[in-house]
Amino acid sequence: MEMEGGSSSGSAGGTQTHRRFSPVRSRAFYKFTQQNLPACKPVLTPGWVIMTFLIVGIVFVPVGLVCLHASESVVEIMDRYDVECIPEPYRSNKIAYIKDSSISKNCTRMIKVQKHMKAPIYIYYELDNYYQNHRRYVKSRSDKQLLYGLKYKDTSSCKPEETSNGLPIVPCGLIAWSLFNDSYAFVRGSGEMSVNRKNIAWKSDREHKFGKHVKPFNFQNGTLIGGGKLDPSIPLSDQEDLIVWMRTAALPTFRKLYGIIEEDIDADEIITVHLFNNYNTYSFGGKKKIVLTTSNWLGGKNGFLGMAYIATGTFFILISVLFALIHVKNPRPHGDPTYWSWNRKSNAS
Structure with a gap:
């Protein structure tokens, strides 16, 4: 067995x-x-190459023209106010002006609308030379504290804005501490225009990243005040200025949505902007601008996409013409088809 x-x-x-x-x-x-498995092996003849480049170019150029036309149809008004809104005596010492709380920061700007602006009209503030992507700045926050509030104790990542007067700060960190606090009001003729400040932040941020029962606590109570204050009676999920600001920008020049005007503005109309020039961009040589813009199916005003399509399509067309001229002047004889691998097998059999 x-x-x-x-x-x-x-x-x-x-x-x-x-x-x-x-x-x-x-x-x-x-x-x-040995990479000898059956596979598609296209033969790139000069005719195929020339036609491929030509077709791609013919498709790209009209697409670029459409994108460029869509971008040009967007009406955008930009006004820089950080210099003009400083009183004459303080223009030689801008930092002293912005840090002196006894000086009025009220400012009035007149904006003339060149073309008809169809609602909705988006209001942005634009900051320049502001590096929100700095490593220490980006890390100085606590996402779990934003969601759970004082229930979450480990806020060591928020340093140096972790505690104040021995008490925790909600929301903690440098990003929240430096909240943008300029404000704008728009007057049309004799009446003030309504600005919708709701739904300016991402829905996912409002519902999943900021607690609905988390309210600001001990915020901006230290000796050094960074930026805007928060209403301690309103949950963080409803304070959309903070939510917009907390989504940090990747580039030193960026825009963030401030509000939406839901009425049309006619051409040649003059809009009066009453603003509070509170935010300190003078310490680091930054710039502040207010932007009014419409939008369409392509988004805001940005001609880069259309120009890129046109440039690429034109390049492909020129390459196809160049290849065609070279092929006509110096034609290259095709190889003997009997030497192709699949023909060699059939001949051998």
Whole structure:
């Protein structure tokens, strides 16, 4: 019985060995490792190459023209106010002006609308030379505290704005501490225009990243005040200025949505902007601008996409013409089809 068992085991082992190294599998494995598996091998003749470049160019140029026209149809007004809103006596010392709380920061700007602006009209503030992508600045926050409030104790990532007067800060960190606090009011004729400040932040941020029962606590109560204050009676999920600001920008020049005007503005109309020039961009040589813009199916005003399509399409067309001229002047003879791999196999059989 032992002899039979051993024989059976040996037979099974021999069978397994035979299956493992079967000639069929060996040939398939060899073809795979040597990249000899059947595959599509297109022959790129000059005609195919020229036509491909030409078709791509013919498609790209009209698409670029459409994108460029859509961008040009967007009406955008930009007004820089950080210099003009400083009183004459303080223009030689802007930092002293912005830090002196006894000086009025009220300012009035007149904006003339060149073209008809169809609602909704988006209001942005634009900051320049402001590096929100700095590593220490970006890390100085606590996402779990924004969601759970004082229930979450580990806020060491918020340093140096972690505690104040021995008490935790909600929301903590440098990003919240430096909240933008300029404000704008728009007057049209004799009446003030309504600005919708709701739904300016991402819905996912409002519902999933900021707690609906988390309210500001001990915020901006230290000796050094950074930016705007928060209403301690309103949950963080409803303070959309903070939510917009907390989504940090990747570039030193960026825009953030302030509000939406939901009424049309006619051409040649003059809008009076009453603003509070509170935010300190003078310490680091920054700039502040207010932007009014419409939008369309392509978004805001940005001609780069259209110009990129046109430039790429034109380049492809020129390349196709150049290849065609070279092919006509110095045609390259085609290779003998009998030497193609699939023809060699059929001839051999």
